[in-house]
Amino acid sequence: MADIDAVILMLSRRNGRRKPARIQTKKRFRLHQNVQQLPDELLIERCRFDRETINYLRGLLSDKLINPYAHNHPLSVEAKICAALAYYTSNSFQTAVGNFVGVSQSTISHAVTHVTDALVELGDHFIKFPPPESHAEEKKRFSDIAGFPDVLGVVGCTHIAIRAPPGDPHTFLNHKSFHSLKVQITADVNSTITSVVARFPGSSKDCFVWRKSPMAARCAAGYLGTGHLLGGSGYPLRPWLLTPVHRPSSRAEELYNQALRKTLREVARTCRLLKKRFRCLDGARVLNCFPEKCGRIIIACCVLHNIAVARDVPLPPDDPNAQGLSRDEEEVEEDDGADEEEDTDSPQHQLGLQKRQAVIQQHFGKL
Structure with a gap:
């Protein structure tokens, strides 16, 4: 009898240690904003x-x-x-x-x-250069800015701050001592981005980025016709890409430089609007991604920028607490000169000299 009581006591203690059966409940999801x-x-x-x-x-x-x-x-x-x-x-x-x-x-x-x-x-659908049938209208719009003839667009580079990438961070360190992608864009009078390249490290020269860009190949193939782009002193002189006279020696050359730089402000204004609309690009906080993904984010923002310009979407009021353009106050970077590898004796450079001199004489020599 004692043995039976001992077994019953042992079983009762074991049952007391068992966990209660789990009650199945329906999973709750976090409510999303409508x-x-x-x-x-x-x-x-x-x-x-x-x-x-x-x-x-x-x-x-x-x-x-x-x-x-x-x-x-x-x-x-x-x-x-x-x-x-x-x-x-x-x-x-x-x-x-x-x-x-x-x-x-x-x-x-x-x-x-x-x-x-x-x-x-969707980049190719929203970021595209004006077609040939609209070139005459584009030339007139640019001419109304400062009287510079036959301009179809302006080109420049700006820095987008990124985190230091592993493996080879020094190539992304620019002359302002922060890591960046050097982004080249061309823009029209309405601040629409007509081409963008966002894959080169911040230490790259303007001339190097230009030579590797699809836009350079299109220009060399004659897509601009009798028109041309305007670029800063870091770009190579070409018949389709006019740059400032390094040391102007006449009033006509000074007027040419003044008109070129005034027209070139359109690309700086475009960069400024792009960074004001999308603060992830303004440098106050770096893009915390690998360079390839940073480049894709930049292109996505350029697509959205063009959609906003086309649909006339207003910018929000200025945020007094926003740091704004702290990393890149000048917006568009200009190298001190063309890349060292640039051959000033090349046929294309010589044709660019002839084109620039003709523009100076015909349009600024009589002013």
Whole structure:
């Protein structure tokens, strides 16, 4: 009898140590922000776009952003777009952006990648040089600025601050002592970006970036016809790319330089507007990505910039707490001179000298 009591006591103690059965509960998901309920003022402040333009972007990007295999309450297309726009605006994955659309930091990161890739795919559609049939109109618009003839665009470089990349950081260190990508753009009178190159390290020369750009090949192939671009002193002189006279020796040459530099301000203004709209590019906080991804973000912002210009989307009021253009006050960089490898005796350089001299004599010699 004692043995039976001992067994019963042992079983009762074992049952007392067992964990209670788990009660299955339905998983709760974090509620996402309904973009359609946000006021336009907040969208302009946080995303730099109003609701109408965000709906336009949704129509453009829906096919690229919808994941048919997604599950567990995925982000809507609008929320993905707003998450990416909020990042471009603030350059932060942290709670300020996450709370805006109601998602975690990792979700914001994935949304930025997906939206960036989708915008880069549309780059050729929104970033393109004016077609030949509009060249006459473009020349007139540029001529109205300072009287410089036959201009079809202005070209310049600016620095976008990035984190020091592993492996070879010194090549990305520019002359202002911060790591950057050197970004070349061409722009028109309306501050529309007509070409962009965003893959070269900050230590690169203007002349080197130009020679490696698709725009240089198009110009050499005769795409500009009788027109030309204007560039700073760091660019090579070509029949299709006119640069300042290094040491002007006549009044006509001084007038030529004045008109060229005044017209060239359009590319600086374009860079300034691009960085003001998308604070991730202004240098107050570096792009914390590998250089290749930084380049894709820059191109995505250029696409969005052109959409904003075409749709006349206003910029938000100035933020008195924003540091603005602290890293790159002059906006467009100018090298002291052409790259050392540039051959001034080349036939193209000589033709550029002839073209520049003809412009000076015909258009500035009689003023």
